[in-house]
Amino acid sequence: MLQVAHRGFSSKAPENSVPAFELAVKKGFYGVECDIHQTKDGSFVVMHDPVLDRMCGVDLEIQDLTREEVRSHPIRAGKQIEDYPNLPIPLLEEYLEVMSQNKEVHPFIEIKDILSAQSLQKLVHLVKKYGLLKQTYFISLHADNLLGLKNTWGVSKSKLQFVYGATSFDRSTPVGEELIAWLIRKQYNLDSRHILIRADVTEALHKAGLQVNVWNVNEEQAAMVLERDMNVDMITTEVGFWDLKEE
Numbered sequence: 001m002l003q004v005a006h007r008g009f010s011s012k013a014p015e016n017s018v019p020a021f022e023l024a025v026k027k028g029f030y031g032v033e034c035d036i037h038q039t040k041d042g043s044f045v046v047m048h049d050p051v052l053d054r055m056c057g058v059d060l061e062i063q064d065l066t067r068e069e070v071r072s073h074p075i076r077a078g079k080q081i082e083d084y085p086n087l088p089i090p091l092l093e094e095y096l097e098v099m100s101q102n103k104e105v106h107p108f109i110e111i112k113d114i115l116s117a118q119s120l121q122k123l124v125h126l127v128k129k130y131g132l133l134k135q136t137y138f139i140s141l142h143a144d145n146l147l148g149l150k151n152t153w154g155v156s157k158s159k160l161q162f163v164y165g166a167t168s169f170d171r172s173t174p175v176g177e178e179l180i181a182w183l184i185r186k187q188y189n190l191d192s193r194h195i196l197i198r199a200d201v202t203e204a205l206h207k208a209g210l211q212v213n214v215w216n217v218n219e220e221q222a223a224m225v226l227e228r229d230m231n232v233d234m235i236t237t238e239v240g241f242w243d244l245k246e247e
Helices: 020-028 067-071 090-097 117-129 143-151 176-185 198-208 218-229 243-245
Strands: 002-005 031-038 042-046 106-111 137-140 162-164 189-193 210-213 234-237
Touching: 002 020, 002 218, 020 031, 031 090, 042 067, 042 117, 090 106, 090 117, 090 176, 106 117, 143 162, 143 176, 162 176, 176 198, 176 218, 198 210, 198 234, 198 243, 210 243
Parallel strands: 002 031, 002 234, 031 106, 106 137, 137 162, 162 189, 189 210, 210 234
Antiparallel strands: 031 042
16 A cells, blocks of 8 residues: 655644655655645745645735745644744745655645646756656646646656545545546546545546545545555555554
8 A cells, every 4th residue: 555645744743844744754655745835926835725824823825925925934833843943834845855865755746726837847847856757746636737747748647646525516525427537538647535435436547547546544444445445546644554553
């Protein structure tokens, strides 16, 4: 079972922080996922939410701030935050620097915004600068991002995942035939909320040469069912199932 660390090893350090990424690489996850937003001045910063209130305690939108303004607000929430005072929001470059230390661990970059062709180019060139393009997975709920990465920048279809189940419209709707057909036609792999998956979904996508990643799985029993009965390819988790087996 391939395990992907959700926002880094986010049960051991604040999500989407350099310590969480470093711990995930050290632990030996197959992949380490992060989320990116673009700032007003075109930089990429690593943060799940578009607004800084939950993690930093300030009601400011990333898109309205420069990268230095974003960096002026330290992370104030998350697991073991007391061990990490004055923890800055990472730049994408800092995430990539951590990932470049072990080329056997795969970056998973979730693109939260709809990016222009110019911004997609900047993203690809940045990943390429760190020598990570071949092993990097790009995930997004915005299909235009995936289309641009595939058609314009030549990212392999095996490294593109469409996010399903993350919006108010689809968070409780199981994966259906229409979505399966669309994924097969577009040749996008699936990154789905785990409760929305069935065995026939993975079977159909596997027959088309596509993969299934599921999130966010933090219980061992659920992971076993997804692996054994649903035959998923990857499980995105905050905990890592080595630790669960040790407890």
